[in-house]
Amino acid sequence: MTAFIERRAARSGGIESPRFSRRTLLRSVAGAGAGLTLGLLLPSRGAEAAADAGEGPADARDGEPFAPNAFVRLAPDGTVTVICKHLEMGQGVYTGLCTLVAEELDAAWSQVRPEPAPADAARYNNLFWGPLQGTGGSTSLANAFEQMRRAGAVARAMLVTAAAQEWGVAPAEIETAEGVLRHPASDRSAPYGAMVERAAGLTVPDPDSVALKAPEQFRLIGKGDLRRPDAEARINGTAIFASDIRRPGMLVARVRRPPRFGAVLKTLDEDAAKSVPGVKAVLVLPRGVAVVAEKSWQADQARAALNITWDDSAALTVGTDAIRKQYRELAEQPGTVVRNDGDAAAALSDPEGRTLEATYEVPYLAHAPMEPPSAVAHLTDAGIEVWTGSQVPTMDVLTIAEAARVKPEAVTLHVTLAGGSFGRRANPAGDCVAEAAGIARGLLDRGIVAPVQLAWTREDDIRGGFYRPMALHRVSGALDPNGRPVAWRQRVVCQSVLKDTPFAPILGAPGIDPMAVEGVKDLPYAVPNVHADLHMPETGVPVLWWRSIGHSHTAFAVESFMDEMAHAAHVDPLVLRLDLLRDHPRALGVLMLVAEQAGWHAPMEGGRGRGLAVHESYGSVVATVAEVTVREQTIRVDRMVCAVDCGLPVNPDIIRAQVEGGTVFGLSATLRSRLTLDETGLVRQSNFHDFEVLRQASTPEIAVHIVPSTDPPSGIGEPAVPPVAPAVANAVFAATGRRLRSLPLRVPS
Amino acid sequence: MARLTINGTVQTLDVPPETSLLNALRDELGLTGTKYGCGLSQCGACTVHVNGDAVRACQTYVRDLGDARVTTIEGVSGPVADAVRAAWLEHDVAQCGYCQPGQIMQAIALLTRQPNPDDAAITAAMNGNLCRCGTYGRIRAAIRSAARMLSLATEGAEP
Ligand code: FES
Ligand code: FES
Numbered sequence: 059m060t061a062f063i064e065r066r067a068a069r070s071g072g073i074e075s076p077r078f079s080r081r082t083l084l085r086s087v088a089g090a091g092a093g094l095t096l097g098l099l100l101p102s103r104g105a106e107a108a109a110d111a112g113e114g115p116a117d118a119r120d121g122e123p124f125a126p127n128a129f130v131r132l133a134p135d136g137t138v139t140v141i142c143k144h145l146e147m148g149q150g151v152y153t154g155l156c157t158l159v160a161e162e163l164d165a166a167w168s169q170v171r172p173e174p175a176p177a178d179a180a181r182y183n184n185l186f187w188g189p190l191q192g193t194g195g196s197t198s199l200a201n202a203f204e205q206m207r208r209a210g211a212v213a214r215a216m217l218v219t220a221a222a223q224e225w226g227v228a229p230a231e232i233e234t235a236e237g238v239l240r241h242p243a244s245d246r247s248a249p250y251g252a253m254v255e256r257a258a259g260l261t262v263p264d265p266d267s268v269a270l271k272a273p274e275q276f277r278l279i280g281k282g283d284l285r286r287p288d289a290e291a292r293i294n295g296t297a298i299f300a301s302d303i304r305r306p307g308m309l310v311a312r313v314r315r316p317p318r319f320g321a322v323l324k325t326l327d328e329d330a331a332k333s334v335p336g337v338k339a340v341l342v343l344p345r346g347v348a349v350v351a352e353k354s355w356q357a358d359q360a361r362a363a364l365n366i367t368w369d370d371s372a373a374l375t376v377g378t379d380a381i382r383k384q385y386r387e388l389a390e391q392p393g394t395v396v397r398n399d400g401d402a403a404a405a406l407s408d409p410e411g412r413t414l415e416a417t418y419e420v421p422y423l424a425h426a427p428m429e430p431p432s433a434v435a436h437l438t439d440a441g442i443e444v445w446t447g448s449q450v451p452t453m454d455v456l457t458i459a460e461a462a463r464v465k466p467e468a469v470t471l472h473v474t475l476a477g478g479s480f481g482r483r484a485n486p487a488g489d490c491v492a493e494a495a496g497i498a499r500g501l502l503d504r505g506i507v508a509p510v511q512l513a514w515t516r517e518d519d520i521r522g523g524f525y526r527p528m529a530l531h532r533v534s535g536a537l538d539p540n541g542r543p544v545a546w547r548q549r550v551v552c553q554s555v556l557k558d559t560p561f562a563p564i565l566g567a568p569g570i571d572p573m574a575v576e577g578v579k580d581l582p583y584a585v586p587n588v589h590a591d592l593h594m595p596e597t598g599v600p601v602l603w604w605r606s607i608g609h610s611h612t613a614f615a616v617e618s619f620m621d622e623m624a625h626a627a628h629v630d631p632l633v634l635r636l637d638l639l640r641d642h643p644r645a646l647g648v649l650m651l652v653a654e655q656a657g658w659h660a661p662m663e664g665g666r667g668r669g670l671a672v673h674e675s676y677g678s679v680v681a682t683v684a685e686v687t688v689r690e691q692t693i694r695v696d697r698m699v700c701a702v703d704c705g706l707p708v709n710p711d712i713i714r715a716q717v718e719g720g721t722v723f724g725l726s727a728t729l730r731s732r733l734t735l736d737e738t739g740l741v742r743q744s745n746f747h748d749f750e751v752l753r754q755a756s757t758p759e760i761a762v763h764i765v766p767s768t769d770p771p772s773g774i775g776e777p778a779v780p781p782v783a784p785a786v787a788n789a790v791f792a793a794t795g796r797r798l799r800s801l802p803l804r805v806p807s
Numbered sequence: 808m809a810r811l812t813i814n815g816t817v818q819t820l821d822v823p824p825e826t827s828l829l830n831a832l833r834d835e836l837g838l839t840g841t842k843y844g845c846g847l848s849q850c851g852a853c854t855v856h857v858n859g860d861a862v863r864a865c866q867t868y869v870r871d872l873g874d875a876r877v878t879t880i881e882g883v884s885g886p887v888a889d890a891v892r893a894a895w896l897e898h899d900v901a902q903c904g905y906c907q908p909g910q911i912m913q914a915i916a917l918l919t920r921q922p923n924p925d926d927a928a929i930t931a932a933m934n935g936n937l938c939r940c941g942t943y944g945r946i947r948a949a950i951r952s953a954a955r956m957l958s959l960a961t962e963g964a965e966p
Contacts, residue, residue, distance in 0.1 A: 295840020295879070430844075718944055720941070745849055760944055
């Protein structure tokens with residue numbers, strides 16, 4: 059994970075491609091049956107060192123330290139299976155990974171099928187994260203960009219060699235396209251499937267000896283018309299999510315959790331629950347009580363019948379109002395310094411200039427993926443099998459092992475499709491998977507050997523904690539007598555998502571969670587004096603990364619305040635940004651594109667307004683213009699125009715979909731959602747009637763424009779979210795002259 | 808014992824009468840294409856057709872169904888369903904896909920009743936179907952496309 063952060067930090071400075079291929083070895087593993095499996099052997103650190111020391115090819119020396127890693131499988135019927143190391147949760151990563159392989163393989167798009175990789179950190183690690191398999195931080199396409207292309211290129215080279223041998227011609231004379239090998243000189247051709255057996259017997263070439271295409275040779279990458287290879291399953295009901303897993307003899311579990319965070323079980327009377335027909339067991343878990351039954355409705359009934367009292371002595375018994383008060387008090391005190399350029403304090407007290415100050419607040423938010431957390435676990439004496447949509451399988455394997463009291467080697471984790479996630483299924487506390495594994499352990503201890511499914515209800519999800527943290531930003535700025543911004547001071551109050559997790563070691567200087575200040579610490583505007591500090595209060599509310607993490611609130615504060623500075627200076631907010639971002643060509647590119655596409659300077663009639671925001675995250679930059687109509691207390695967002703620079707657009711339509719979806723996700727947080735606790739610590743919301751998200755009726759037209767680029771691809775799953783809230787708030791100001799500084803936006807009466 | 812007509816087949820289920828249709832479909836019949844999202848008629852993920860009407864299976868109970876014809880995403884067919892599916896593929900609507908069976912069942916019911924809905928009718932029909940991935944714009948575009956396909960097909964069929 060350290061590597062993950064370093065890599066992200068490196069990326070934010072400039073674009074780079076993961077370099078792994080130099081010492082990568084590929085070899086073919088003829089699998090059972092007549093298929094060709096390409097195993098990509100990634101040397102471990104030790105092997106890299108050995109290779110550096112000139113000890114020869116790593117696998118020739120010793121196969122042990124290397125786990126074979128298959129990304130491509132070709133069947134005699136021509137099917138190309140791409141084994142996808144990243145979780146498909148709607149972001150289109152299967153399409154992306156398949157595109158990269160199919161591009162270099164010269165496969166026909168219709169013959170490509172995605173398949174989820176199992177949990178295996180050695181073979182399926184995220185190359186930005188070190189030895190960790192995981193999907194997050196919008197890293198998937200970027201880390202796999204070269205890896206997947208090489209996997210495809212090597213497969214193609216082997217098919218060419220096979221055909222050359224079969225036909226007795228030189229490999230260089232063979233052409234490939236659309237899954238067909240051709241020798242024009244002799245007018246021979248064969249589909250890939252026909253060469254699979256012969257290719258499987260060949261020695262795998264050194265991947266570095268296999269040329270990758272130049273961008274102008276791409277036929278799939280960058281083309282807008284590729285349909286998701288798994289689209290049909292998603293519209294005919296056959297796509298299988300974790301909650302759809304059905305195993306023979308499978309039992310169903312429900313868990314009653316304490317209503318207050320940090321509470322523990324005091325007394326349990328299980329008699330009524332146990333008398334519900336079909337109930338097999340009542341199990342006490344570290345956080346709650348599980349009932350296990352044959353049928354879901356029996357489990358629901360039994361859960362309701364549990365007679366429980368909770369011990370609240372260590373529980374959080376205050377509400378979000380009190381936490382907000384604590385935040386506001388902290389905002390009066392200096393925090394841990396995150397950045398200090400020049401002398402912001404001096405510039406802010408210059409009597410010649412003008413200063414302004416504003417406070418921005420955002421609430422806790424649940425992720426609320428449409429599929430609530432869900433897992434199936436089956437523990438036997440041989441080990442445990444688990445099915446779940448896991449964003450970080452390496453972490454979940456350890457969670458499962460601990461909860462089921464087995465060795466990590468005894469865990470088999472099947473990664474299923476996920477019905478959305480947005481960070482929820484990347485929980486270091488592993489709440490749902492830990493519960494499922496713990497229940498499986500409890501069953502086995504009682505002599506019940508059966509798979510068990512734990513499917514959370516929506517109420518479990520909304521009240522289950524692990525929210526986007528509440529945050530407060532106090533920002534001060536100074537303008538010199540000419541109206542130029544000369545100082546920017548920002549105090550962030552935000553709970554840490556990293557603290558108390560296994561990733562705590564990557565916390566920066568004491569008291570600095572990089573994820574609380576991303577977007578502030580790296581404030582891109584050319585302001586000579588910048589000071590930023592941070593408070594990370596403990597609140598007792600469990601928090602977690604939520605689509606775009608810290609950027610989800612830092613951009614709201616930064617981009618709103620930039621708008622306030624522009625208005626104070628009587629400068630057009632676009633013009634001020636163009637000026638202060640003059641050293642950031644990609645930001646300028648998206649700003650210019652969005653301004654042109656949105657018609658930034660076109661006048662708007664009364665009650666309507668246009669707002670702008672730009673933000674860089676995960677190596678990509680997105681600029682968004684919002685157009686709103688405000689009538690009395692109602693904000694209607696009419697149109698969102700977005701421009702994105704995410705490097706080489708591998709799948710333009712997926713990029714558009716992610717920007718559309720990220721914009722809708724951002725609009726939910728801007729206009730609707732908030733998670734609050736009452737003054738006794740109970741979560742007030744429970745389901746979509748009170749934890750509101752955007753619906754069809756409030757969804758504006760969303761236009762997405764992609765900046766052409768040949769830089770390596772950067773993130774796309776998250777970067778559209780941060781600019782949404784400030785763009786809308788700025789538009790509300792333009793429409794009404796009222797500055798709204800708290801999310802969700804509410805126009806006071 | 809309950810008798811239900813699901814996708815044209817009469818099924819006998821050993822479930823209590825107060826069982827929701829959603830649980831009966833997913834847990835007894837293995838028809839997992841119909842999804843759970845809220846259990847409170849708030850999200851539309853569980854939308855199926857009962858006698859051709861879009862209903863929320865989470866709030867429909869086995870005891871109330873009688874002889875009604877229940878159709879799920881696995882069994883829905885006909886020209887409207889074909890047009891809707893084709894339009895969904897054309898616009899590559901689905902992201903995670905979890906809400907999509909419900910969206911599609913809702914859209915089929917809409918276009919069956921109202922082959923050429925205006926924007927307000929689309930909004931009214933689709934507003935109960937949540938999509939956290941944010942595919943609303945493509946859903947709207949796909950419904951318009953499906954309506955066009957259907958009107959072309961009808962015109963073509965006329966003598
Ligand atoms: S599950 Fe039935 S409407 Fe949400
Ligand atoms: S496509 Fe994921 S919830 Fe709609």
